[in-house]
Amino acid sequence: MKARVCRETVVSFCCSKFAAIFLFLAVFVFIFVYFNMDVLEFQHKAISTFPAPKPHLQHRFCSFQPRSPEDALEERLLLDSIAWPETPSLPVPLSLEQTTDPAQSTFTILPEKGGRQWHVGDQLEVIIKMYDFQGRPKKSGGDVLLARLHNRALGAGVAGQVLDHLNGSYSAVFSLLWEGSAQVEVTLVHPSEAVTVLHRLTREQPDRIYFQSVFRSGSVSETTTCNVCLHQTQQPLCNYTDPHTGEPWFCYKPKNLGCDTRISNSVGEFKHKLKAKEEKLFQSGVNMKISIRASGSDSVTVLPKKKDQQEVKSNIVQFGPAGYYFQGVWQALGGMTVRQFNTPSAINQCLKGKFVHLRGDSTIRQWFEHLNAVLPDLKEFNLHSLRNLGPFMALDYANNILIKYRFHGPPVRSPNHVPAIELHYIANELDRLVGGTNTVVVFGIWAHFGSFPIELYIRRLQSIRRAVVQLLDRAPGTLVIIRTANPRVSTLFVSLTNSGWYSLQRDKVLRAMFKGLNVHLVDAWEMVLAHHLPHDLHPQPPIIKNMINVVLSYICPQKGS
Structure with missing residues (x-):
């Protein structure tokens, strides 16, 4: 009898003890879920x-x-680093009178009245002053400007670095890299007031x-x-x-x-919902992708380098470009030598024994198409893929060269019905690679993200970077090459979905995200900006050929460079 009472007492005690534990756990789970709904x-x-x-x-x-506190902090720092100067609030209804007018804006080469000579290795500075449609000086910054120094006869060109002084004036700085004439070109991509609209659209209509x-x-x-x-x-x-x-x-x-x-x-x-007359801020021939005239001469004569002149390199010049064109050929700065692969045999020799993985948007697909066109022994398999989307695969059996291309995961702006099973995220693709000294990974991802909040692009690059770091950890000999964004033609549709401002912001994030890693950049932004050909989402063949030469120079660097 006493034993049974004892057992009942123990059971009662245990039940009450476990009931208390279960009650505590239930309350804990409820609190955790309530405070972590976002996660x-x-x-x-x-x-x-x-x-x-x-x-x-x-x-x-x-x-x-954000996936982690570290990711959240990095996101905040990246957003701060690309924060655009405060742009004016727009009156309702909108009037162009107080907005930037490129026709009345000017640039001036400094110093204004001679007094000096320019030599190869010097820097040229230009001051840009913006005015509104009433001819009044602008008092705030935020205009989107591009600058180029070029000589069409020499096939020469270099991108300039634009600085916003936040008071309606800007500076453009150029490295002088060739002898002879050098002409300045400054282009207004968007007035600051248009940036106000673009910023609001992304915030309010990310699903446009x-x-x-x-x-x-x-x-x-x-x-x-x-x-x-x-x-x-x-x-x-x-x-x-x-x-x-x-x-x-x-x-x-x-x-x-x-x-x-x-x-x-x-x-x-x-679908977009612009406010009354806001379309006027995106007019070709009026205030979008318009050249700004020079006040005075728009060119200088560059003399040979002085005997004691330091050689121009991107890592020692304050506003150093990645490279420049001369005689139509891209010359890299900063120690790299761009080799010229002008024959199929030279390309084959470089790619012999290589497995090249191309991942990204249609600007990377161009590189697959170029190699497939110039290499007669590279045979493309018929995978019955969509022509513009892939996946694609080509093999040169004799030289043991395999090149594969696959589009990145959603968002993908294709009017074709892409099989959902073919939409692979780049990070997942990289995580499946063994890697090694015969493996080349090339990716570019930017053109399909313009209409979305920049935070989405940051997340995507963070996941890709994690995969790159893991790939390089397990296979240090793997070569990773990244293509940057590039300027493109501007129309109302392009501006509202993937404008030059959107592309510029994403280009900055990409460079910051992969800085310091053992990866290589193909600076498509400068290679398109510095060339005389019109800006295009898909650069024309002469630019693509130069880009491929850069890629091949990373794969097969010149000995001693």
Whole structure:
């Protein structure tokens, strides 16, 4: 009897003890979930369905939770580093009278009245003064300006570095790198007032380009809207957030099909809501991509280098360019020698035994197309891929050369229906590589991110960088080459989705993100800006050939360089 009472007492005590523990754990889990909803928001499994956000979360329509405190700090520092000068608030309704007028703005070569000679190795400074349509000096900065020094007859050109003095005046500084005439060219890409609009559009309308996916099961097919961020509705969402990288992607769930029946992705329409007359800030021939005239001479004569003149190198000149063109050939600065691979045999000799992985957008696809065109022994496999999207693969069996290309993961602005299974994130692709001295990785990713918050681009690069670091840790001999963004033609549509300002911001982030790592840059920004050919999203063949020479020079550097 006493034994049974004892057992009952022990059981009662244990039950009460475990009940207290379970109660504590339940309270702890509730508190953890409540205070970490932002973190958990993107940590669902790869394909799931969940209801639309509650009304009080609508203001967080498109936010991105950093993966770690270190990532959050880096994001904050990057955002600070690319912070644009405060641009004027726009009157409603908008009037062009107080906005930047490139026709009345001028630049002047310093010093204004001779008194000095310029030699190779010197720096040339230009002062730029901006005026509005009423002819009044601008009092604030924020205009988007590009500068180039060139000599068309010599096939020479170099990009200038523009400094904003925040008072309506700017400086452009050029390295003088060749003898003879050198002509200054300054271009207004966007007035500061247009930057105000572009900044607001990204903040308020990050979904102005939307995407669509087809869902199919048997004879039943449905199409729904997809994006990085979707507006609140009563329609549940399919969550396609990548489980490895955490890259977010969502679609509205079809009414009659499951989330696992998604088969393709394509770009939908472009929708924007500009305020009254804001289109006037994006007028070709008026205030967008317009040359600014010189006040006085627009050129100087450059004499030979002085005997004691220090050689120009990008790492010792205050405003040093990455390189310059001379006789149409890109010359790198900073110690690298760009070799000229002018024959298929020279390219074959360099790539012999190499496995080249090309990853990224269509500006990287151009490089695959170039190599595939100039190498007669490189045979492309028919993978029955979409012509503009890939994946592509070409093999030179005799020389043991394999080149593969694959587009990056969403967002992908293609009107074609891309199989969803073909959309691979670059970081995941890199994590699957063995790497080694015969492996070359080349990637470029920027052109499809212009309409989205810069935080999304930062997240994407952070995941790619982690994969690059891990690849180089396990296979230090792997060669990693990164293509930067480049200037492009400007239209209203381009400006509102991927303007020169958007590209410039992302270019700065890319360079900062990979600085200090054992990777190499192909400076597409300067290589396009310094060339006489028009700016284009897809640079013309002479520029591509120079870019390929840079890539091959990294793979097969000149001995002793």
